[in-house]
Structures are given as C-alpha cells and as structure tokens.
Amino acid sequence: MNTIPLKHDTDTGDPLHPGADAICSIRDVSKTYDGGAVALEAVSLDIRKGEILALLGPNGAGKTTLISIICGIVNPSGGTVTVGGHDVVRDYRQTRSLIGLVPQEINLEPFETVNNTVTFSRGLFGKPRDPATIEKVLKRLSLWDKRDSQIVTLSGGMKRRVLIAKALSHEPRVLFLDEPTAGVDVELRKDMWEIVSALQADGVTIILTTHYIEEAEAIADRVGVIDKGRLMLVEDKVTLMQRLGTKQIRIELQDPLGSIPEALSQYELEIDGSGNALIYTYDPTGGRTGITSLFTDLKSAGLVLCDVQTHQSSLEEIFVDLIKGQT
Amino acid sequence: MNIHAIKAIYLFEMSRTFRTLLQSVVSPVLSTSLYFVVFGAAIGSRFAEVEGVSYGTFIVPGLIMLTVLTQSVSNASFGIYFPRFIGTIQEILSAPISSIEIVVGYVGAAATKSFIIGIIILLTANLFVPLRIDHPVWMLGFLVLTCISFSLFGFIIGVWAQNFEQLQLVPLLVITPLVFLGGSFYSINMLPPLWQNITLFNPVVYLISGFRWSFFSEGDVSVELSLAMVALFLAVCLGTIMWIFKTGYRIRN
Numbered sequence: 001m002n003t004i005p006l007k008h009d010t011d012t013g014d015p016l017h018p019g020a021d022a023i024c025s026i027r028d029v030s031k032t033y034d035g036g037a038v039a040l041e042a043v044s045l046d047i048r049k050g051e052i053l054a055l056l057g058p059n060g061a062g063k064t065t066l067i068s069i070i071c072g073i074v075n076p077s078g079g080t081v082t083v084g085g086h087d088v089v090r091d092y093r094q095t096r097s098l099i100g101l102v103p104q105e106i107n108l109e110p111f112e113t114v115n116n117t118v119t120f121s122r123g124l125f126g127k128p129r130d131p132a133t134i135e136k137v138l139k140r141l142s143l144w145d146k147r148d149s150q151i152v153t154l155s156g157g158m159k160r161r162v163l164i165a166k167a168l169s170h171e172p173r174v175l176f177l178d179e180p181t182a183g184v185d186v187e188l189r190k191d192m193w194e195i196v197s198a199l200q201a202d203g204v205t206i207i208l209t210t211h212y213i214e215e216a217e218a219i220a221d222r223v224g225v226i227d228k229g230r231l232m233l234v235e236d237k238v239t240l241m242q243r244l245g246t247k248q249i250r251i252e253l254q255d256p257l258g259s260i261p262e263a264l265s266q267y268e269l270e271i272d273g274s275g276n277a278l279i280y281t282y283d284p285t286g287g288r289t290g291i292t293s294l295f296t297d298l299k300s301a302g303l304v305l306c307d308v309q310t311h312q313s314s315l316e317e318i319f320v321d322l323i324k325g326q327t
Numbered sequence: 328m329n330i331h332a333i334k335a336i337y338l339f340e341m342s343r344t345f346r347t348l349l350q351s352v353v354s355p356v357l358s359t360s361l362y363f364v365v366f367g368a369a370i371g372s373r374f375a376e377v378e379g380v381s382y383g384t385f386i387v388p389g390l391i392m393l394t395v396l397t398q399s400v401s402n403a404s405f406g407i408y409f410p411r412f413i414g415t416i417q418e419i420l421s422a423p424i425s426s427i428e429i430v431v432g433y434v435g436a437a438a439t440k441s442f443i444i445g446i447i448i449l450l451t452a453n454l455f456v457p458l459r460i461d462h463p464v465w466m467l468g469f470l471v472l473t474c475i476s477f478s479l480f481g482f483i484i485g486v487w488a489q490n491f492e493q494l495q496l497v498p499l500l501v502i503t504p505l506v507f508l509g510g511s512f513y514s515i516n517m518l519p520p521l522w523q524n525i526t527l528f529n530p531v532v533y534l535i536s537g538f539r540w541s542f543f544s545e546g547d548v549s550v551e552l553s554l555a556m557v558a559l560f561l562a563v564c565l566g567t568i569m570w571i572f573k574t575g576y577r578i579r580n
Contacts, residue, residue, distance in 0.1 A: 071421040075575060093329070096423035107414030109339075111346060116339070123335025124422040166418065 022046035023174055023205050024070065029079035031065050031229075039065040041229045042079070047174075047207060052200055054220035054237075055209045062229040063209040064104060067176050071101045083174060097126055100172030104179040104209075106159045110152040114143055117151060118165045125170035134169060141165045141195065157188040164195065175199060177208035181215060193219050249280040249291065251298070252307035263301045267294050284312075332424040336432025337439075340406055344440045352444060355394045359448045362390055363455040366512060377514055378545040383456040388539040389511030390452070395445040395470065396477050396506055396531065400498050403437035403481030408494050411485070416578065426572030434482050438474035445470050459542065465550070466541035472557050473534055479564035486577055505531045510539075515547045530560055 024047035031040040040062045047053055057063050068074040070081050072092050081088040083095040109117060118134055127133075138144045141161040146154060151162060160180070167175060177196070181189045196206055196219055210216060216223045216237065224234040233240075256275035267290065270279045282289045298305065344351050367383030374382040410416040419429060452458060460466050488494040509531030515523055526532055527548075537553025540546035546553065571578065 073417055073420045093423040096421060099421070101418070101421050103414070103417055105414050107417060109410075109413065109415055112339070112342070116342060120335050120339045121418065123331045123338075124418065124424065126329045126331050126423050128331055 021048050023049040023084060024207075025082045026066070026070070027080050029066070029069060029076050029081060031062075031069060031074065032077045039229055040069075040076075043226075043229075043231045044079075045224065045231055045234060047205060048222075050200065050203055050205055051221045052196065052206045052208070052219055053222050053224060053234075054216035055207065055224045055226055056211070056213070056216055057209070057226035058211075061226045063226050064178055065229075066226070067101070067178055067207070067209065071099055071176060072096055093126075097170070098173045100167035100170065100175045102160075102163050102167045102175070102177045102180055104182065106156070106163065108151045108159055108162060111150055113148050113150055114138070114154070114162055114165075115147040117162060118169050121166040122169035125172075127170045133171065137165050137168045140168075140198070142191075157184060160184060160188070160192075164192075168199075172204065174205045174207070177206065179209055179211070181210065181212065189215070246281055247284045248311045249282070250309045250311060251278045251280065251305055252309075253277060254304035254306050257303075261301045261303075264294075264297055267297075329422075329424045329428055332422060333428050333432045333435070336419075336429070337436045340433060340436030341439065344402075344436070351440065352447060355398060355444050356447055356451055359390055359394055360451055360455070362386070363452065367455055377517075378543060380459075380543055381456065384458060385514075385539075385543075386512050387449070387452045387456065387458060388542050389506075389509075389535050391445050391448050391470070392473065392509075392531070392535050392538055393503075393506045393511050394448055395441050395473055396534075397498050397502055398444050399437060399441040399474050399477035400481035400484060400502055402440050403434055403478040404485035404488065404494055404497070405481075406433045406437050407482050407485035408488050411578075412491075420578065426568075429572075430479070430482060430568055434475065434478045437478040437481060438471075441474040441478065442470060445474065461544045462541040466538070469534070469538045469541055469553075469557070472561065473538070476557060476561040476564055479561065479568060483564060483567050483571065486571055489577075505529055506535075510535050510547055530556060533557065 026043055026045045026047075028042045028044055029040055030038075030042055032038050043062075043066060055063050055066070065074060069076045070083065070088060072088055072095070075089070084098050086094040088095045112120075115134065115138070118138065119129065119131075122134065123129065135144065138147055141164055143158070143161050143165055146158060151159060154162065164177075164180075180192055184192065193215075196208070200206060208215075208220070220237050222234060223237050223240050225232040250272070253276055257271055257278070258275060260269050260271060260278070264278075268281045270281075271277075272279060280291075280294060282291070363383065363386075366386055371382035371386070376382070377385040407416075410419060449458075484494065484497045488496075508526065509529045510526070515526050515532060515536075518526060533548060533553045533556035536546040536548045537550050537557065540550045540553065570576070
C-alpha cells in the first residue's frame with residue numbers, strides 16, 4: 001500500500017535541508033499555554049506529499065496541539081509552519097483552504113441535517129455550493145441515505161462519518177484525523193482505514209493521531225512518536241514495527257533455576273532475577289515462534305511449570321524504550 | 328473576502344431561526360401583545376395623553392426597542408456561545424475566514440432575526456393601537472442600527488460567557504433594567520429633575536428617544552444626540568470585538 005517513495009527514513013525536518021516533496025513543513029514549533037503548561041517544544045517535521053503519517057503518543061503528549069497549530073485553531077508560541085509553501089499564520093486563507101480537519105471530539109450541531117451540516121462546511125471553506133460534490137462525499141462515507149436525518153438521531157459511528165464528510169466537503173489536499181478511531185467499533189475502524197487508503201490513492205496527504213499501534217501498522221507509511229511535547233522520532237513504519245514487534249512469554253517454575261539448562265540453550269531465554277521464572281522473547285509476526293518446541297523441550301528437561309503468561313510491550317513501554325534509545 | 332463563508336454562516340444561523348420559528352418569533356410577539364393588553368388597553372386607557380399621543384401608542388417604540396434589544400443580545404450571544412459550547416467553533420477557527428467575516432456572518436444573522444421580530448411587533452402593535460410614523464426612513468435606520476449594535480454587544484457576551492447562566496445574566500440583569508428605566512413606558516420628562524439627570528447615563532434612553540422621535544417627532548433628547556450615542560455604542564462594540572480577535576480572548580486559547 002505504500003506508493004510513496006521514502007527517501008529519508010528518519011527525516012525529522014532538518015531546517016537546512018527541507019524535504020523537496022514536503023507539503024507541510026514544521027520548524028521549531030513550540031506552544032506554551034496561558035498558565036504555563038508547555039504543550040510543544042521545538043518540534044520540526046516535514047510531512048511528505050501523498051503520505052500517510054501516523055502520530056503516536058500518550059494522552060497529553062501534544063498531538064492535538066500540533067494539529068491545532070497547523071490548522072490555525074491555536075496560535076504557536078514560536079516557530080513556523082508552512083502548508084503548500086504558505087505560512088499558516090500569515091497566509092491562513094491559502095493554507096486552510098488546503099486542509100481538512102476531523103477533530104477528536106464529536107462536535108456537531110445536533111439539530112441540523114447531515115446534508116446542511118456538510119454543505120455549511122463547504123461554504124465555510126470558501127467553495128461555492130456544489131450539491132454534486134456533497135453527494136459524492138456523502139456516498140463515499142455511506143451517509144447518502146441519512147442526508148436528511150438530524151445529527152442527533154445518528155449513532156456515534158455515523159456522527160464520526162459526518163465529521164469526516166465535513167472535512168472532505170471542500171476537497172482538501174491535506175487531511176488531519178485526530179484520533180479517528182477512538183471508541184469506534186472494529187467494523188467502522190476497518191471502513192475508516194479503507195476510506196483513508198482511497199483518499200491517499202486520490203493524492204490526499206493524511207496525518208492521523210492515534211493511541212493504537214495496530215492502526216499505525218495497518219495504514220501508515222511513516223510513524224512519528226510524540227511524548228511530553230517533543231517529537232521523539234519519525235520513522236518508516238516497516239523499520240519501526242520491527243523494533244516494536246517482539247513478544248514475551250514468562251514461564252513460572254516450581255523449582256528455582258541457577259542457570260539455563262544445556263538442553264534449552266538454543267532458545268532466547270533469560271532467567272528472571274529470582275530464578276523462579278524463564279522469559280522467552282520471540283517475534284509473533286515471523287511465522288514460526290518456536291513456542292511448541294520450547295514447551296516440549298521444557299518437559300524433556302524435567303522442569304515443572306506453575307504458570308505461563310504472555311506479554312506484549314504496551315505503547316507506554318515502547319515509548320520508554322524509544323526515549324531511552326534516543327538519549 | 329470569503330463571501331461563501333459569510334453566506335454559509337448566515338444561512339446556517341438563519342436556518343436555526345426558521346427551525347425554531349415558534350420560540351423565535353411567536354414568544355416575543357405574544358409577550359409584547361400582553362404588554363399592549365395590560366399597559367395599552369387596561370391601564371393606559373385611564374392615562375392622559377403623553378407628548379400628544381395616547382399612552383398605548385406612546386409605548387409602541389419603547390416596546391419594540393425592549394424586544395429588539397433583548398432579542399439582539401440573546402440571539403447573537405447564543406449564536407456564538409453555542410458553537411463554543413458544543414465545540415463546532417473549532418471548525419470556524421480552522422476555516423479560511425477572517426475575524427470580520429465571522430462577525431458579519433453571526434451578527435448579520437442575529438440582527439436580521441431581531442429586525443424581523445421588530446417589524447412583526449410593529450405590525451402587531453398596529454392591531455391594538457392607532458399608529459403614526461412621521462419619519463419612516465429614520466425609524467428603519469434606528470431599528471437597523473440598534474439591531475446591529477446590540478447584536479455586536481451580544482456577540483461579545485457570547486464570547487465572554489463561560490456557561491449558560493452567564494449567558495442569561497447580562498440580558499436579565501443589564502438589558503432589561505436599562506430598557507425599563509430608559510423610558511420605554513414613560514417620558515423621562517415625567518421624572519423628578521434629579522432622576523432625569525441620572526437617567527441620562529443610561530445609553531438606552533438615547534436609543535428609545537431617537538426611535539420615538541422617528542414616530543412622533545418628539546423625543547427626550549435631540550435626534551442628533553441619539554444618533555451619535557448609537558454610533559458611539561456601535562464603535563465601542565466593534566473595538567471590543569477587534570480586541571477579542573486580536574488577542575484570541577476565550578476563543579483561541
């Protein structure tokens with residue numbers, strides 16, 4: 001699905017060498033809110049034309065603030081952002097016409113109809129009325145049948161589709177999706193991913209924020225990690241997933257071990273600090289995990305097992321690892 | 328100039344007005360009719376003429392102003408507060424639209440609604456009391472200016488308010504007393520001299536006086552002074568709004 005050539009895998013936006021194919025350039029952007037809360041610290045990033053960039057980060061990391069600055073909702077305290085070569089503060093009319101934003105919160109006028117709400121958005125972004133385009137957008141999002149329904153009568157998933165339809169109503173070239181699948185059921189999430197892929201095929205650049213690694217894995221070309229207002233890294237998804245993809249099995253033993261028995265030396269095993277457990281690290285995506293033969297050999301080695309737990313690095317731990325890796 | 332955006336906001340706001348036609352139009356008309364029944368017919372019939380017209384007729388300009396002022400403030404404050412409350416303001420702020428265009432869209436819609444209500448009340452009043460309008464162009468001019476300036480004021484309230492209570496507070500605690508004490512139901516010449524002077528600090532006095540002059544060629548203060556005061560109020564509101572958008576006060580932070 002990655003149709004865009006990736007030239008610089010760890011390009012975090014070197015100001016001396018701005019990416020020639022960048023549609024959005026963020027340079028040393030910082031934001032301190034009234035009251036002193038620092039949301040962003042000197043973030044620099046180039047977003048490439050036509051790519052899908054996923055921004056991962058815990059709550060309060062600064063993802064939404066970054067998006068809000070690019071879209072013009074929040075004024076940056078320092079730094080510059082350009083979209084399509086225009087400054088987002090000085091030439092806001094040009095930049096905002098290029099951008100569509102799907103906000104995190106479901107913010108919709110409850111008593112308006114779907115059609116009126118989406119038509120309103122198109123006008124707001126400076127485009128003349130065009131029922132044909134609205135029809136196309138509503139059909140793409142499976143909202144055409146609901147066009148005359150009041151928003152308040154729609155399900156949560158449908159409301160989220162309306163938000164996307166609003167963002168697409170003026171045919172933006174850059175689409176921001178802020179936590180598009182938070183609290184969304186599996187089916188809708190899949191639909192959302194398909195919509196995103198179709199938009200990319202149309203040449204739309206997509207930036208999405210998410211908590212879910214699977215989401216980034218499913219659709220992104222590149223992944224950026226934000227934590228405590230800093231961009232920790234931006235990397236090609238494939239590279240990052242290899243780094244993040246390992247899983248562990250913790251095997252509790254009845255009798256403590258001093259060292260790993262000879263018969264088990266072929267496995268990636270570690271002994272827990274107390275000697276009461278073995279920890280086996282494997283790659284779940286690699287096809288053969290070696291779990292079956294490990295357990296057979298554990299039995300042959302005469303070890304008695306009390307309990308078995310599997311463990312996958314949580315996003316939190318991955319952040320910690322990444323942060324450690326950076327310093 | 329993003330004409331499409333101004334049009335979109337204006338039409339979206341007007342569609343809310345028409346969707347809620349009953350509460351938007353019927354209730355102010357009903358309450359004004361009650362004023363006419365009570366003050367105009369029941370009590371007013373026992374009053375002598377005021378400034379050469381019957382009491383029922385005399386209160387018409389004041390009643391229209393009372394409704395237009397409260398409606399302008401509440402429409403415009405709700406118009407901008409509601410998107411802030413439900414969060415749709417984010418979309419407005421992310422749109423390629425200038426502050427002035429936002430104000431024109433919202434205030435234009437609020438002022439239009441107030442104007443329509445003002446005209447409806449004028450027509451309703453005509454059913455209860457005989458009316459004469461000496462200076463119709465001035466009358467419309469005052470009405471439009473009042474709708475616009477108090478819609479601007481309402482817009483400021485809508486930006487300032489942090490909750491629905493505060494949104495109700497200003498119309499209730501400021502506008503209504505100012506209008507009632509501003510000569511809606513009496514000529515300020517009826518007051519003792521001290522109160523006449525105190526009343527002159529009430530900006531609404533000038534509005535009502537000028538508006539009444541356009542009906543009966545009689546006012547508490549000169550029409551030029553009335554016009555100047557409305558213009559001053561308009562300028563203050565515009566200045567405040569410019570400041571709001573320049574600083575991002577309660578909108579962009």
